[in-house]
Amino acid sequence: MIKLRTYVFIDSLQPQLAAYMGTVAQGFLPVPGDACLWVEVAPGMAIHRLSDVALKATRVHLGAQVVERAFGSMVFHHRDQSDVSEAGRALLYALHTREEARQKCRIAWSETVRSITPDHAVLINRQDRKGSMILPGQSMFILETEPAGYIVYAANEAEKAASITLVDARAVGAYGRLTLAGREADIDAAAQAAIHAVQALSGV
16 A cells, blocks of 8 residues: 655745755756645655656656655656646556655644854754855754655745745655754744644645
8 A cells, every 4th residue: 555645746946945956956956936836655665656756757857766665755846837737647547546645744843043143053064055145143953753755845835925034845754854044033934834834734
């Protein structure tokens, strides 16, 4: 039995998130404005068949595919939203399920740290990040979700809502992790948008 853990449609990739995905993508690189769909299933090996379904049904491009024993995830994108939506429908049909049957997003952790010290900023920037650097004096918002894939949706909605810096957005594994930096007011607006976005998603 294949379990649908994450299924989230993004209407328009924001510039920072698109660039970030390009630093970790193994396949075709997305560009700002692309629509995309992030899918995560269990067990992980099932993602190969679902990738095949999506690619044969539409013109979408496979941006990334991660196959672990427990979970498998993929993201595909295209400039035309209808292609991405149709690929999603083909996947759901192959799984004999519907979008609302996905696992509901759970926020495992969220916190805002204000006015980061220079020592703290340096250590954050030395860690395994693919995005931009956090600067001393900026505020930092961190979010952790289960399943991991929902962190991409949170990051995109946060970038829509405020002028922030995307430091990190890890969307594979047991938990997804998002790190944002910016001015205090912008971080507060971005945090609110990110949390509201994932909490509003349906699921079981």
